[in-house]
Amino acid sequence: MNIKKIILFITIMVLSLVLVSCNSAKSMMHARENELNASNDNKIADTHFNKIMEALKNEDKEGLKKIFSPNALKEAKDIDGGIDYIMKFYKGNIKSKDVAHEVSEENEHGKKTKEIKVSYTVTTDKGTYIVFFIDKLVDTKKPDNIGLYMLQIIKESDKEKEFDGGGDKTRCAGIYRPDTLK
Template sequence: MHKFLIICILIFSMFFLSSCSIGGSRIEMLNKDNDEIEAENVLTHVIDAIKYQDKDALKTVFSKQAVGDADDFDDGVDGLFKFIQGKINSFEKTSGPTVFESNDHGRKKKEVSSYYYVKTDSQKYFFLLKNYPVDTDHPDNVGLYLLLVVKAEDKNDIYDGDKKILYDGDKKISHAGIYIPIK
């Protein structure tokens, strides 16, 4: 009887430890870590471009689709450089990233939205980045699609449907390029 109990415990342990559905798969956990690293890399490129006022470097982070869909991408870059006051000291993740993935018979698309506070020596900002690291059907869409920046104290306003920044009531509003809704 004692041997039977030990064997049952061992078998149960083997199933529990090798199960992918309990607590999420290992692949999912690794992908989540990769998504966070990718999001932070994109933010780092954006911050470096802001620090050095490098329009070309900033433009290379964005997808061709975003640059084409933006109302006036170059004006957005200039507006961002003017909006960020002071020297950037640090950043911290607020939540996420939020990841949406699809794979339809090998046609893959991934959207990663990440959220950060970026601190300068004179102000704290909220950055929302929407990035497409994978889009096999539309390769021009690969890259950063949206960089939304507001002062940290205005963060909640961007989700307010009455303010019509990201939502008009319950309807989502799409933006491309650099978007600074509250100046």
């Protein structure tokens, strides 16, 4: 009888260990997947930042326009005026930059969306700026939303009054300009 209890105990322990190791492997796979997604999001953010900076440096209005999604261009109020404004506003060559980003994803009945909000603090030889953009990475329901939705460049010293991370105060299609300039 004792042998049956020992065998039963050993069997339960082995099954418990197998179940725990399966959960642990799933957790590790999920963590790795999140890490790869974050790395990919960083690459996308850096690529779009570099395209924006390149367009500003070369005063390439059409190149900057091409980064925006078709729907953002339709919704934007005076995209050409916004581009002119931002090209006159941003000055200098980049000396350093720091980045922060936030990703939001939704999957509603198989309709997926993914958006990234990216904020760079950029120091140039002429000043320090916040370069903020909202980029729609995935939209299976409305593919014309994919691309840059919003771009905001402000002086870091104006952060308190002009920046809310694309919230109600500043979110707009196209290029953000302060109310005093609109």
